[in-house]
Amino acid sequence: MAELGTIALWLAVGLGVYGAIGALGGQVRGSPLLSESARRAAYVLPLVLTVAILSLVGAFVGRDFQVAYVARHSSLDMPRIYTWVAFYAGNEGSLLFICLVLSALAALALALAPGETRRTLGWTAAILLTVQTFFLAVTAVMANPFETLPLAPPDGEGINPLLTHVGMFFHPPALMSGLVAAAIPLAFVMGSLIGGKTKDEWLDAARQWGLVSWALLAVGLLLGSWWAYTILGWGGFWFWDPVENAALMPWLALTAFIHSVMVQKRRGMFRMWNIVLINVAFGLALYGMFMNRGGPVPSVHSFGASTLGWVFLVFLVVGVAVPFAVFFCRFPALTSSRSLDSMLSREAAFLVNNLMLLGIAFVTLWGTLYPLLSRLFGGQEITVARPFYDQVNGPLLLGLLFVMGVGPLLPWRKATPQALRRALLLPGLAALGTVALLAGLGMHQGYALAGFGLCALVSAGIAQEWWRDVAERQRALGEGYLRAFWRRTRSNRPRYGGYVVHLAVVMVALGVLGGSLFDRQRDVLLVPGQTAEIGEYQIRYLGTVEQPFGDRTEYVSTVVVQRDGQPLTTLYPWRAFYPSQSMAATRAAIRSTPVEDLYVVPSENRADGAVVFRLVVNPMVWWMWTAGPVLVLGTLVCLWPQRRVVAVRAASPLTAQTGRQSTSG
């Protein structure tokens, strides 16, 4: 199986090199045949890489320990279901996976490219194929997963126990896919610019693929937090770890991009700014991959240091320098066509939102790099971790919530005082009412009051706008409310999809506020039969059962939870020991409700059956995990192709023909 993989991988490298050079040559020499041939290389790459991946999966399933990568990341007694996780547990497999995802997305993007971008598709293909060739060459030369050992060991080393978790099936692939997908909007923008199209040609394609990359990153981040929450055993979900940050930063820049690009679409402004944003987003995505592959900062998530780091560093520098060089070459042709009418307008709010998002990204970057700078220039070793980010980014995140609440309520161009009053009165009152209510109930932390008030502002604003739109249609057409709601939502998907995503962000904010400001935590040592209290819960520890498995021994504790004397539920948190890796893994048992999570995890098993438990009550964290599906739903609403006005018209052949063309505008 491994030989087939090797052949397919090198075939893919050849295809990538041919495609990149062919696409470039086709553009430079003006040969449409060569361009088409190169594009076909991009279309068959996913197929070839699928063969490579299948042969690696086959080696895992067949326990072919002759393959070094299989021997290092799996073992005979490993549950077979984790084959898929083991497959990208190391540099080699994950790089192969990245190659496949990028090739599939690139082929899709090239095939679906909307009208205006087709004229410069050759350049876009050249860029995408170059990026792919980089990943393919690195995989084949420096991290080849099909390398074989001279002698097959009888058993493999097994998978890292931390990775045996459901979240691992989706978290790494989503994040890796999101990071590489950032290349696609960039390729559309750069392709248009190099091809001399300096207007809004790339706008729709870049927005759609930017959204895809953004949503993949968001899902990956949420799943990563969920994984950390259930498996790392300390009751939290986010601790500003360098690799978490590395995935967060491109997400922030992409968030700025997908907002700001709407200003360009609606008002023809911010064109240069948007090009800068997508360059920054791609640069940060490359930085994320660099941090992940032997970056200079230690982290629980990284693949470990390796020489790969240097290669990715070089690619990062090139990947930032070239797009900016193109941008500066085209600078004179890029002026936007409109100017601002008023500071109180949605476009102004969008710019503030952009600056805040980039500000948070910068603070995060600064925090990750400062220890290095301090070591290099100050000669002093220091740490920058969670307290720093909490203190600096906290206020910025609150500011972002505020802009998210107010921005969508402001009209484009200019808000008259009456319009402002009509838009902001109810949401403002809702926010103030929430603050007053919570303060009356005895909440006194400024952060919490501001945060919950702003959540109310955002939600009330969205509800108000949506309701007014539906009611207006209902009045005008006399439709039923449900029908009016459905039709209204379909008529402007980007807006209402955006509202849904904003609601998901509010849900995440609730989880973060509750989980980080109101968490209660205790570490207790319990012998069987003993009871501990946390909040209004009584935790009664009954005992621990030892369950031997092939690769591990699980110590499953039984814990009965009562509230005010009423039995509530029984939880089974466990702790497992992996002798082959001399490593322990824990799995928290969580009773999750929209009000609060009760989180029980055994952090130490004594020989006499006594167990040290960490008990945590995390209010409202439930909302954070529920936000994931809502966010995906909102993104899908945004991405669903909008039925264009022109297409409705059953008119003369001429207009029917042109309908397709003007959709790209």
Next chain:
Amino acid sequence: MPPPPGVFDEAEAQSIDRMLMCPICPGESIDQSQVELAKQMRQRVREMLAQGTTRQQVLDFFVERYGPTVLAAPPKSGLNLLAWVLPVALVAAALAGGFLALRAMRRGNPEPVLDPYLAAVDARLSSSNLAEGQGRPDNNG
């Protein structure tokens, strides 16, 4: 008012736990980490608090023992002030710059170059509306 000896505030202890990094585990605070050393450090924090030691004294004690990297965030003094001030200053500068840029855009004339063309568009639109009003000749083809 210092708490009576032997009694300490668990919430305070936990917030100190989160300000101290575990010296032997990459990127984890002693609140998160489950290794023996972290447990001992947590224990030590509680002992010191029970003896009436202040938060700053506890932090200083650990810095003396394990070096400045044990602090989860650099102190807000000396050269390290830069770590705190620079990002805040830059974000403030960016917001101010954005404000100025917007104001400059507002002062600029709203694209006089495009105006004659917009007028041409409007002219064509109103003429076609007129035609439509007269019986929409173009719409049945």
Next chain:
Amino acid sequence: MAGLVGAALALFVALVVLYPFVRSRFWREESATPKPPQDGQLELDGIFSAIEELERQHRSGELLEADFQEQRSGYRQQAALLLREQEERQQKADQALEQEVRRARGVAEPPSADGAVS
């Protein structure tokens, strides 16, 4: 076995990728894809019909005032940009023509003296 499958895969890939050259060699078809219109006239017509459609929807109440204004101004802007582009292209073409004429004259004049002889 693996070598065989690999060779088959390589062959298939080569066929797919090199097909355009084979096709052009044996079939010699005229350019398969129709050239996109250069003058933007079709696009302009499309935009105008889109605006008319918008106005129809607005009159019938299907479209909200805010959405209508927003979309209409966007289309209007696009149309103006296209008009300007058209005019610029026209000007460029005129200039090129003029230059051509001038060059033809400049070249033609001295020969015309000669030409009378020949």
